Amino acid sequence: MDSxxxxxSPPPSPPQTRTFEPEPKPILHKNKEVDEFYFxxxxxxxxRNAALQRxxxxxxANAVREVEQKFLKVTASPVCQDLQAKVLECYQSNPGQxxxxxxxxxxxSTCVDRARMAAAASRVxxxx
Numbered sequence: 001m002d003s004x005x006x007x008x009s010p011p012p013s014p015p016q017t018r019t020f021e022p023e024p025k026p027i028l029h030k031n032k033e034v035d036e037f038y039f040x041x042x043x044x045x046x047x048r049n050a051a052l053q054r055x056x057x058x059x060x061a062n063a064v065r066e067v068e069q070k071f072l073k074v075t076a077s078p079v080c081q082d083l084q085a086k087v088l089e090c091y092q093s094n095p096g097q098x099x100x101x102x103x104x105x106x107x108x109s110t111c112v113d114r115a116r117m118a119a120a121a122s123r124v125x126x127x128x
Contacts, residue, residue: 071123079111079112079115080108080111080112080115083104083107083108083111084108086104086108087101087104087105087108090104
């Protein structure tokens with residue numbers, strides 16, 4: 001009989017080698033990349049939109065200024081002040097008898113109409 005010590009032991013098995021294959025990227029990682037891509041796209045679009053908004057606001061402000069300069073010129077002084085003062089004085093000195101002031105009111109009204117016509121004529125000349 002052979003003793004256990006006398007027996008041959010099986011040869012050691014060769015070390016097992018594994019070939020390294022990269023693990024596929026988890027879906028979560030891919031979603032992160034997609035999210036980052038679209039986030040960057042969104043930021044870019046927001047920046048471009050802000051730039052366009054600034055340009056549009058500047059153009060609008062310039063257009064408003066131009067229109068105001070052409071059409072909304074304020075007269076230097078009120079028109080027909082002397083007649084206005086006379087009408088007011090007449091009303092105060094003739095309470096309850098407004099017909100006594102009708103000639104002054106007509107003169108004041110004519111003066112205001114002439115001033116309006118002159119202002120309108122000057123605006124027409126500016127536009128042409």
